[in-house]
Amino acid sequence: MKTLPLQFYRRPATVVAQELLGRILLHREPSGELVSGRIVETEAYDETDPAAHCYRGITPRNRPMFGPGGRVYVYRSYGIHWCLNVTCGPDAYGAAVLLRALEPLEGIATMRRRRSVHRDRDLARGPGRLTQAMGVDHTYNEHDLRSAPLWIATPKNYKPPFFVATPRIGIRLATDWPWRFLVTPCSWVSGKKVSCPTTSNHRDE
DNA sequence: CAGAAGATCATCT
């Protein structure tokens, strides 16, 4: 599997969000074990989005978002969860893609140990669940995603996603595995906050 | 310094 190069990330978050779908997130844990999953849901943020952490400039928390593309930005959500973002664009521009769901691939037994769920498809479906399953937390902030212990690569069977709509900020991108792509509005649209059904609660089929 | 809101999730009805 080939690791994604720097220039992949140094593009607009909307583009990176689209092209991250189908790639593999890998984590070499302190124990040496490898856990991984296919990225199946993403969400783009940048300085133009009122819902984005970087909308009002740099703060201690969001500083990684203003770093160069290709790094980790992890933040605490609702005091309980960690959420994993991939920074995008050039240095000094605030942009990132939130990783919202994985299809578990390797280290599934470890994921099950960390998350008690009945079905494996729930192991990493949702941003908070994803970090719990992968064993990722804030200590990974600003880590370069081209190298261990946390990196993203392209699988051998990768096929570029097809979209009928143009992805943009405030739009959540997802694929039901295998390969049915969805585009869902979220956060803010046309300056107004809209209801935003979370994957975890509403895609239970 | 107090208070509210939040890129969530599990659990309950």
Added chain:
DNA sequence: GATGATCTTCTGT
């Protein structure tokens, strides 16, 4: 559909 857990950040005084 509603609620609580739990904590950081931001805003207002």
